[in-house]
Amino acid sequence: MPDPGLSSLPSGPAAAPARPPLPGPPSAPFGSAGSAPVEAPPAPAVPAAPVTDADLAPVPPESALERVLRGPSGLGTATLSLARRAEPPVPPAPLPAPPVPAAAPAGEAPAAPGTPIPGLYHHPVAEPDPARVAEVSRRIKEWAVDEVQAVPAEWEDQFDGFSVGRYMVACHPDAPTVDHLMAATRLMVAENAVDDVYCEDHGGSPVGLGSRLLLAHTALDHLHTTDEYAPAWRESLESDAPRRAYRSAMDYFCRLATPSQADRFRHDMARLHMGYLAEAAWAETDHVPEVWEYLAMRQFNNFRPCPTITDTVGGYELPADLHAQPAMQRVIALAGNATTIVNDLYSYTKELDSPGKHLNLPVVLAEREGLSAKEGYLKAVEVHNDLMHAFEAEAAALAATCPAPVVLRFLRGVAVWVDGNHYWHQTNTYRYSLPDFW
Template sequence: MTGSGRAPHDVRQQFDLDLKGLGTSAARAFRQRSQPRLFCPGPLRDDRALGERVNEEMLRWAAETGIYPGRLDKLREADFGRYMMLAHPATSDPDRLLAATKCLVAEWAADDYYVDEVSLGADPMVVGSRLANLYAVVDPPSLPGGYASQKDAYHRLQPISTAFRTAMEHLARYASVTQLARFRHQLAILFLAWTQEADWHVNRRTPPVWEYLVQRHLNSYLPPMILMDVLGGYELPPGEFFHPEVRAAFTTAGNAAVLINDLYSQKNESETDHNLPSVLAAEERLTHREAVFRTVEIHNELMETFVSRAARLSATGSPALRRFFADTWAYLGGSREWHATSGRYHDSKEGKP
């Protein structure tokens, strides 16, 4: 589908329909196939012109910050502007989508340059200190005397610091104090997860499946997902957002979303990187094909759990909570579509898998 996308009330209506049509019985049917299919919605819109507009503005910002020097063509191919357009159909405002895209690209750049890509300077021995220093941009400390100027001098030499600072300044135009606080909180969780990943690399250790899934719970897609009500122009009240049952449903959706990344990114990863298929193969002595199918089954189980929890909570929660879960459902479909088509994971000559 092309165009400007459905209005928020249509997104909620689609969520209701999908809950009926893709409930747990349908998910179980997916699981029972010899080659399981992903239990995931499709995108609610694909406005290519809007995505391209956001992408072009993001590229200008990336050039100004200095991230990905000499690699902006690769950043263009990744099409992160389209990602946020697909994942956040509740808004057609290009500037709101740009704010979210900047935050997403800053996070991705930190992962590439500090954690994953040795060719870009990643070093597992210093991941912890780099991320702690970067978090000082996310949640600035008050340092005494000349120490503040030394800190500022350090960050002026770090393009990723500039990316985070300017991205959050843009986000602050639309986010409330509470929404910014929970975004900072989720980034702290993300940075912690990256230090755990560095520990695996330093110690040349393949984690057991349960530990890998814990890390993926921390290193999930919640940072970009958490901006849903910011982009939608409303705010889920803190009492509902942080309610344990709502948090459990939302984090389960984030965990499912990031396993889509494991499926699509694995062919681009080095032999020392970890993903769910690789740790499943190592622990359970599976072939690669079997490990991929098992990953799909785990993803589908998480999606079943999210749908069940979201349906129950939506029936008794506020209109804002109902909208929040509808936006979560929409995010899952848009995210899956981006992973299936992005130049980050597929050559331009490849069709959609």
């Protein structure tokens, strides 16, 4: 595990007040916190339940604001769940103070408190349910290694260090079953396989990337062609690890998602692939974009596909007309942008230590605005904080103008995903360490 080397950092970095955690995910049938997981038969697929008039009925605006920004009991729980839960909910666990790392599931890097970036605006979260983390970690490695052969033996230590089980459980505490969590986890692993193998760490290259992404995208958005050529396309879906992972993850996701939710995800993945192509074009020409151009690229090459499926993973559906509202689209975009800058900041030293020139917001700020490396990094923290404040303000405004319970639950789900994403970056000291700027 890399040594973060953070002994000189302040002991009390600035953070936003904690949002009270949502009720924790049910522990049965995977054991109580701290106990060994117990094998359970796979739960049947539970499609998102239809939205009723009651779900769309308004609630008082003041209550809406509180629910989105402070998360009172009820939001994101069984009382608003639009799908039948497989297990009864349990009361929320209090936030540990100081945080105590959860026991590491077998094969996964141990959780560590990590050090938040000083001055970074964020909300602490409760430790994810260790029983669920263990079960998701076991299932996802089985899928990645054996079912789709996306992780060869020489990459297994990196896969374990990614701690994707802890990541997804932290981001989706209201998932009604482990099957729902697995839908998000497979997609996360598949997206990283495409990024690593096609774009970056494991043989990726900007040369020819458009063709590879287009063909991989047909695993998500199927080719409709003639009987003569369809077999060759189907065979191509098994031709490399990224396509196998995309095909399988999307098949599992569609068992839980409505057609509208599945199409929404495909759209967001097309956005992601367009962002990959912009970054690749700059790499081919050795171009450092203007700051605003970089932020435009990062609005597409970002985490948006992950929080946008929060309703599918939660077992309900935000109707398409509500999801498509410009105000909702702005909230989702701001959440994706803020969480992606978190990645730029926590992965900064990792990228500097890797071969080649990696564009991230601190690097672009330093080069385009004539700043030192430290000044560029600290300004990137300010940009992140501005995006976070805008996200929370826009979410609160939308909750006040459209206070339907299903809208409030979705907004809360996105906010929880934002918090869980920061938690994972902060605690993943296997992958990340902070620069010595403080």
